[in-house]
Amino acid sequence: MDEKKKKIIKQSVMISVAAVFIILGIMSIIQATGSNAGLGYISAIPNVILRYVVVIVTNAVGIMLMSTAAGTFEGRVKNIFAITVCVYSTIMTVPLFLAFVLMFPAGAGAALPEFLQSMVGEIVVAFQKLVGNNGWQYVIYTLGTIMGAVFLAVPIISTYCTVKDIDLIKVIKAKAGKKTVS
Numbered sequence: 001m002d003e004k005k006k007k008i009i010k011q012s013v014m015i016s017v018a019a020v021f022i023i024l025g026i027m028s029i030i031q032a033t034g035s036n037a038g039l040g041y042i043s044a045i046p047n048v049i050l051r052y053v054v055v056i057v058t059n060a061v062g063i064m065l066m067s068t069a070a071g072t073f074e075g076r077v078k079n080i081f082a083i084t085v086c087v088y089s090t091i092m093t094v095p096l097f098l099a100f101v102l103m104f105p106a107g108a109g110a111a112l113p114e115f116l117q118s119m120v121g122e123i124v125v126a127f128q129k130l131v132g133n134n135g136w137q138y139v140i141y142t143l144g145t146i147m148g149a150v151f152l153a154v155p156i157i158s159t160y161c162t163v164k165d166i167d168l169i170k171v172i173k174a175k176a177g178k179k180t181v182s
Helices: 003-032 048-070 075-107 114-131 135-163 168-178
Strands: none
Touching: 003 048, 048 075, 048 114, 048 135, 075 114, 075 135, 114 135, 135 168
């Protein structure tokens, strides 16, 4: 089999598996928020935090694999594909990031507008049951906020590097190699 056919097969497999995870991720969000998307196993998870771990993992796998697949193309197709995946990733990550940010005031007992309270209230209560109403919940909120920021930043930086044809690993290695010890 020639290299071109191998590349097409590799791209097809990556895109297919990524699409399955993305669809599963979207369905898991629907199921975790209380609607029926046919994923009863998510509703059967008694802890809401673990339900959202499933949501995060399935979406992250799908997005990362689709982003990797985008990088295997050439020219405009690669750029458009990478930008599309980045936009999707950003749209999916903004609510995660905002939810963790909003957990700080919700955890402290601040009154939030109803639609925001419904978004984070159940999760805050679950964290408080897990670790208590103390400083540990804020450690978790901080780590979640950092995770959300990373999930926002990495695809944007990766897409920028893809579109501008920058090999970020080589740039980092070159900068690290130029450091002099005094």
